[in-house]
Amino acid sequence: MRLFTLNVEQQETENSYLIAPDNASDAILVDPTSFTVSMLRTIEDNELYIRSILLTHPRELRVSGIGTILKVYDATLYATYPNVHGYPTARVQGGDTLELSGFHVKVLSLDEYSRHAVMFSVSSFLFCGPAMSAGIVAENGTQIERMLLAEALRKQFSMLSPTTLLFPLHGPPSTIEAELTLNIDLTDPSDGGVL
Numbered sequence: 001m002r003l004f005t006l007n008v009e010q011q012e013t014e015n016s017y018l019i020a021p022d023n024a025s026d027a028i029l030v031d032p033t034s035f036t037v038s039m040l041r042t043i044e045d046n047e048l049y050i051r052s053i054l055l056t057h058p059r060e061l062r063v064s065g066i067g068t069i070l071k072v073y074d075a076t077l078y079a080t081y082p083n084v085h086g087y088p089t090a091r092v093q094g095g096d097t098l099e100l101s102g103f104h105v106k107v108l109s110l111d112e113y114s115r116h117a118v119m120f121s122v123s124s125f126l127f128c129g130p131a132m133s134a135g136i137v138a139e140n141g142t143q144i145e146r147m148l149l150a151e152a153l154r155k156q157f158s159m160l161s162p163t164t165l166l167f168p169l170h171g172p173p174s175t176i177e178a179e180l181t182l183n184i185d186l187t188d189p190s191d192g193g194v195l
């Protein structure tokens with residue numbers, strides 16, 4: 001598996017991710033917030049073709065580049081919404097497993113927080129979008145919303161390997177083990193933590 005992190009400088013750095021099999025050209029793009037020349041170069045220099053676009057939380061993402069991407073590549077959008085900026089999607093929900101570009105892509109819900117927020121698990125990678133960043137549960141929303149999101153994240157993390165790598169929309173990658181150990185927002189309340 002090949003994984004590329006595509007950073008987009010907007011108000012703050014946003015991460016999009018490109019996943020491709022070792023010996024094939026079909027690729028998956030995760031949470032593209034825009035479509036830049038450097039993103040196009042990465043795709044083309046590696047002789048890849050975008051077949052699938054995964055959106056973790058379309059309402060929270062600035063996905064201004066979707067139209068351009070879909071003009072260049074014949075890709076399918078996967079999201080919880082029936083359409084994104086007028087472009088139809090293949091709707092997903094927690095519990096779905098997709099077969100995309102030779103990968104098993106599992107859809108993990110964050111229903112306790114929002115019925116439109118999901119994470120995508122591919123091999124030992126978890127793409128969590130705006131739900132969290134290394135050391136921080138999403139800063140948007142009220143304290144109650146953040147507590148609900150923290151509970152949803154703890155629930156999903158408990159079903160995955162502690163060595164699973166987390167790839168957020170903002171900030172550096174992390175692991176489930178690091179987040180459950182060091183992220184004060186995810187400290188289990190029964191262990192005397194904050195939440």
